[in-house]
Amino acid sequence: MNRRADIDVRPVTEAELPEWTRALNTGFLREPAVGEAQLAARRAQFVPGRSLGAFDGGRCVATLRSFAQELTAVGGAVVPADAVSNVTVTPTHRRRGLLSRMMAHDLAAARERGDVVATLIAAEYPIYGRYGFGPATTMAEWTVDVPRAGLDPRWAGPRDGGRIDLVDGEEVRRLGPGLHERLRRAQPGAVSRTELWWRSATGAVRFEPSWTEPFHAVYRSADGEVEGMVSYVADDTWNDAKQPLNTATVKWLIGVTPAAERALWHYLCSIDWIVRVKSGGRAPDDLLPHFLPDPRAARITTQADWLWVRILDVVRALEARTYGGSGALVLEVADPSPGAGGRWLLEASPDGASCTPTTRGADLVLGAGELASLWLGDESAVRLAALGRVREERTGAARTADALLRTPRRPWCPDMF
Numbered sequence: 001m002n003r004r005a006d007i008d009v010r011p012v013t014e015a016e017l018p019e020w021t022r023a024l025n026t027g028f029l030r031e032p033a034v035g036e037a038q039l040a041a042r043r044a045q046f047v048p049g050r051s052l053g054a055f056d057g058g059r060c061v062a063t064l065r066s067f068a069q070e071l072t073a074v075g076g077a078v079v080p081a082d083a084v085s086n087v088t089v090t091p092t093h094r095r096r097g098l099l100s101r102m103m104a105h106d107l108a109a110a111r112e113r114g115d116v117v118a119t120l121i122a123a124e125y126p127i128y129g130r131y132g133f134g135p136a137t138t139m140a141e142w143t144v145d146v147p148r149a150g151l152d153p154r155w156a157g158p159r160d161g162g163r164i165d166l167v168d169g170e171e172v173r174r175l176g177p178g179l180h181e182r183l184r185r186a187q188p189g190a191v192s193r194t195e196l197w198w199r200s201a202t203g204a205v206r207f208e209p210s211w212t213e214p215f216h217a218v219y220r221s222a223d224g225e226v227e228g229m230v231s232y233v234a235d236d237t238w239n240d241a242k243q244p245l246n247t248a249t250v251k252w253l254i255g256v257t258p259a260a261e262r263a264l265w266h267y268l269c270s271i272d273w274i275v276r277v278k279s280g281g282r283a284p285d286d287l288l289p290h291f292l293p294d295p296r297a298a299r300i301t302t303q304a305d306w307l308w309v310r311i312l313d314v315v316r317a318l319e320a321r322t323y324g325g326s327g328a329l330v331l332e333v334a335d336p337s338p339g340a341g342g343r344w345l346l347e348a349s350p351d352g353a354s355c356t357p358t359t360r361g362a363d364l365v366l367g368a369g370e371l372a373s374l375w376l377g378d379e380s381a382v383r384l385a386a387l388g389r390v391r392e393e394r395t396g397a398a399r400t401a402d403a404l405l406r407t408p409r410r411p412w413c414p415d416m417f
């Protein structure tokens with residue numbers, strides 16, 4: 001076995017991208033060979049210093065890439081985030097501390113830059129808690145049994161004066177970014193999308209060798225405003241009696257008004273041959289089931305933690321968000337590495353908040369991961385106290401925390417990155 005000192009962990013150069021991408025494919029159990037289109041996509045994405053590799057001799061055996069992102073806090077302010085992605089360690093080099101070394105490198109650079117949080121979507125739950133990340137949003141995917149939904153089979157388009165049009169990828173790239181800006185500014189847990197995201201979603205760049213062009217539909221309100229968009233694919237399944245049993249699978253759906261969401265879900269459920277609609281990842285309190293006369297026709301078929309957050313700057317993170325009530329709370333945060341650790345006085349009201357280091361006695365004792373889970377409002381301090389993951393030093397402090405931190409609607413991160 002190679003000793004730790006033999007393996008070099010460092011940022012890769014653009015010239016090393018073919019070798020780095022081969023290692024990435026290997027770690028994700030994809031065909032290792034790197035095609036021209038995939039390499040071009042990786043080149044378009046490359047930012048010097050932000051793609052790390054571990055090298056055993058000339059061979060890349062681990063990868064991690066991070067990029068600049070904005071994350072929407074409760075209340076709509078955005079904070080700069082270090083988005084961590086493309087984490088792999090080749091099976092021959094696992095459990096020798098390579099991920100820990102890459103993560104330490106990346107998080108130190110993020111703190112240095114002044115990022116407020118780091119974010120990621122975890123492949124597996126047990127990996128990232130040790131680095132101070134906590135699950136901060138949940139995703140739910142519904143499967144709609146269309147014939148059971150109770151929708152009017154004669155539906156011929158929105159009945160609110162709006163309209164739905166199919167558009168091509170170029171139109172998505174033209175209309176999508178502005179629409180998404182509206183969504184993410186209003187949606188705690190949402191993250192910014194790069195121009196490359198839109199090119200990839202429409203096939204103009206190809207990160208994967210296989211790509212199927214989706215259908216794209218746009219909803220415009222009665223006054224012509226673009227308020228929603230959906231991208232979906234359909235399969236081709238028929239039964240022995242030659243009846244269509246097709247499934248429409250949503251890749252992403254944005255609605256900035258309930259009317260837009262309603263119209264797009266009804267549209268998907270109205271497509272001839274489609275008997276099943278898979279919603280893609282939605283917020284766990286999404287309105288979808290209640291757009292159907294029979295909400296039980298929409299069943300949650302996948303539910304899991306989604307966006308993980310690591311707080312790098314407690315003061316800026318807690319001061320960036322808004323609070324539902326007024327109160328003060330002393331949080332004692334234990335952090336395995338530099339970032340969120342310390343004792344912090346949060347004084348919050350609906351008009352604003354301040355967070356300062358303090359020597360006052362703690363109300364709640366918690367880890368960095370628990371703070372991250374509470375910060376976006378999805379988790380409850382009362383629940384974490386029941387699990388023994390938050391300790392109350394003052395009776396009732398967990399309830400106070402929930403009254404301040406929790407939100408009427410749950411946070412949601414629409415994106416995979």
Ligand SMILES: CC(=O)SCCNC(=O)CCNC(=O)[C@H](O)C(C)(C)COP(=O)(O)OP(=O)(O)OC[C@H]1O[C@@H](n2cnc3c(N)ncnc32)[C@H](O)[C@@H]1OP(=O)(O)O
Nearest residue numbers: 085086087088089094095096097098099100120122123126
């Ligand atoms: C944001 C994203 O990109 S998510 C994608 C993550 N990548 C994958 O899932 C691809 C397949 N898996 C892998 O490539 C690797 O197993 C990785 C990246 C998950 C872990 O890499 P390694 O180099 O083996 O991790 P490393 O040796 O640094 O482990 C550090 C600690 O985490 C633990 N750990 C690492 N991976 C896992 C896991 N999947 N499940 C449970 N514990 C884990 C290790 O046991 C070790 O624990 P210890 O400190 O108590 O000894």
